[in-house]
Amino acid sequence: MRLRVGAATDTGLVRNLNEDVYIAHVDRGLFLVCDGMGGAPAGEVASKIAAETILEELNRVSDEHTTPRTNGEQQYLPQTNRLAEAVRRSNSAVYHHAQEDPARAGMGTTMVGVWIRQHIASVAHVGDSRAYLWHNGELVPLTRDHSLVEAHISAGILDRQQSLHSSQQNILLRVLGREVEVDVELNEVPTQPGDFLLLCSDGLTRTVEESALSRAICELRHPQQICDFLVAAANGNGGADNITVVAVEVRSSLPRRVFHQLRQLTTGGPRA
Amino acid sequence: MPKVILQFEDQTLKDYALGHRVTIGRLPDNTVVIDNPAVSGHHACIVRDADRFILEDLRSRNGTYVNEKQVYRHALQNGDVVLVGKHQLRFDEMAGGEAAAEHDEAALPNLGDTVYLTTQKHKEMLTKLRSTVTPGRPAAAPTRLGVLRVLSGRADHVEYRLEARTSFIGKSEDALVRLQGWFKPRIAVAIGRNGDGYVATPSGGKTLVNNQLLAARHTLKDGDVLRVGGLTLEFRTK
Numbered sequence: 001m002r003l004r005v006g007a008a009t010d011t012g013l014v015r016n017l018n019e020d021v022y023i024a025h026v027d028r029g030l031f032l033v034c035d036g037m038g039g040a041p042a043g044e045v046a047s048k049i050a051a052e053t054i055l056e057e058l059n060r061v062s063d064e065h066t067t068p069r070t071n072g073e074q075q076y077l078p079q080t081n082r083l084a085e086a087v088r089r090s091n092s093a094v095y096h097h098a099q100e101d102p103a104r105a106g107m108g109t110t111m112v113g114v115w116i117r118q119h120i121a122s123v124a125h126v127g128d129s130r131a132y133l134w135h136n137g138e139l140v141p142l143t144r145d146h147s148l149v150e151a152h153i154s155a156g157i158l159d160r161q162q163s164l165h166s167s168q169q170n171i172l173l174r175v176l177g178r179e180v181e182v183d184v185e186l187n188e189v190p191t192q193p194g195d196f197l198l199l200c201s202d203g204l205t206r207t208v209e210e211s212a213l214s215r216a217i218c219e220l221r222h223p224q225q226i227c228d229f230l231v232a233a234a235n236g237n238g239g240a241d242n243i244t245v246v247a248v249e250v251r252s253s254l255p256r257r258v259f260h261q262l263r264q265l266t267t268g269g270p271r272a
Numbered sequence: 273m274p275k276v277i278l279q280f281e282d283q284t285l286k287d288y289a290l291g292h293r294v295t296i297g298r299l300p301d302n303t304v305v306i307d308n309p310a311v312s313g314h315h316a317c318i319v320r321d322a323d324r325f326i327l328e329d330l331r332s333r334n335g336t337y338v339n340e341k342q343v344y345r346h347a348l349q350n351g352d353v354v355l356v357g358k359h360q361l362r363f364d365e366m367a368g369g370e371a372a373a374e375h376d377e378a379a380l381p382n383l384g385d386t387v388y389l390t391t392q393k394h395k396e397m398l399t400k401l402r403s404t405v406t407p408g409r410p411a412a413a414p415t416r417l418g419v420l421r422v423l424s425g426r427a428d429h430v431e432y433r434l435e436a437r438t439s440f441i442g443k444s445e446d447a448l449v450r451l452q453g454w455f456k457p458r459i460a461v462a463i464g465r466n467g468d469g470y471v472a473t474p475s476g477g478k479t480l481v482n483n484q485l486l487a488a489r490h491t492l493k494d495g496d497v498l499r500v501g502g503l504t505l506e507f508r509t510k
Binding site for chain 1: 446462
């Protein structure tokens with residue numbers, strides 16, 4: 001299995017600063033999007049600290065040293081718990097920076113991260129940055145926003161269509177760096193060749209519909225082109241916020257791809 | 273003209289000039305509409321009585337508070353803070369000039385200012401949310417536990433319980449169902465457990481489900497038979 005990645009981030013048309021940060025390390029299979037909050041210069045600092053801490057922690061901590069915090073985490077693979085631990089440490093890092101520097105008090109950041117190892121994508125998130133899995137034309141959400149409107153949707157008081165027009169969209173229930181501890185939500189999904197994973201900040205998902213995300217992947221099938229197209233689409237719809245997209249394509253290994261292409265050439269058979 | 277200023281989390285949402293009678297509640301026929309589950313349909317009202325403004329609780333579910341004390345009827349004084357659900361209404365008697373918002377322009381908060389609700393406030397809110405949510409919408413039923421029963425082949429158990437979020441069948445040490453032999457794949461199949469059930473994803477080697485090659489994700493159904501690495505396994509939920 002091989003991965004191909006594309007990424008794009010843009011300030012949008014309204015803001016002066018880009019507080020979003022992404023990390024896309026194909027060789028490690030690590031992809032992150034963080035959307036900072038707290039105004040200049042704190043927001044961009046928070047997202048940067050969070051992303052860098054997660055990266056460092058994953059380099060440092062090994063699977064064996066990660067013990068599940070709660071019963072719930074025992075259900076997850078060691079790699080997923082390791083990702084969760086790195087995110088918790090990034091929470092402390094942002095929190096302590098904010099405590100030490102009054103100019104940065106109150107800063108925080110969302111984060112969504114996907115770590116792909118041995119065909120399994122471990123997903124961790126805090127806040128309203130999202131991850132999706134696309135396969136066979138279907139876009140499956142891998143995260144659920146930690147926001148007030150999402151809580152209202154799951155309580156049955158708001159439907160998804162109404163939520164897009166809610167004035168409370170910007171109220172988050174979880175962020176990194178605002179409290180001593182953070183509850184990290186986890187997910188796992190086995191991947192297979194042909195899958196795409198999409199990570200994005202709310203600057204994309206509030207301006208571009210999910211059906212359009214799916215269509216972009218379906219028609220372009222190229223990670224960088226997908227990202228560029230989606231950023232342009234968000235700006236086309238007003239670009240009210242910073243926009244960040246990371247797209248990861250899961251491909252079969254090179255010999256297998258060559259084999260399939262040769263077979264297609266020689267027999268005209270279907271392409272796997 | 274005196275007014276009340278609607279605030280949420282230190283953010284000013286809108287001003288309302290106080291006329292003869294102003295009503296506050298969740299339903300759209302109120303003067304001050306607060307679309308929040310902690311707020312009753314018709315929660316409270318403010319009525320003008322000569323030169324005073326009287327706040328009255330309309331038997332709301334979660335109560336009306338002034339300066340953190342619960343009130344049923346209260347003559348507002350300049351600077352009083354009325355709490356309705358999690359929203360605050362600040363009474364400003366001295367406000368001069370034209371009524372700022374007799375008309376209904378939507379007071380959309382600036383997209384830029386993301387607001388964070390602290391865990392404490394969130395918990396209070398959820399408690400209220402639960403008390404206001406009408407029953408009848410069942411919570412997502414937890415997935416029933418799936419098992420793989422060995423029908424034939426050499427395995428170290430008769431039955432494997434699919435408790436983890438992701439279970440593997442393969443030669444790997446991490447595998448729940450461990451395949452023996454030189455040419456077996458490290459991971460042949462990954463079985464994911466989510467809210468909707470169990471999904472088998474092929475990962476390496478050749479796996480048959482009900483005698484068909486497993487080429488893509490497959491949602492497992494009771495009675496599905498998997499053939500992988502010399503084992504025949506039956507999927508069942510309990």
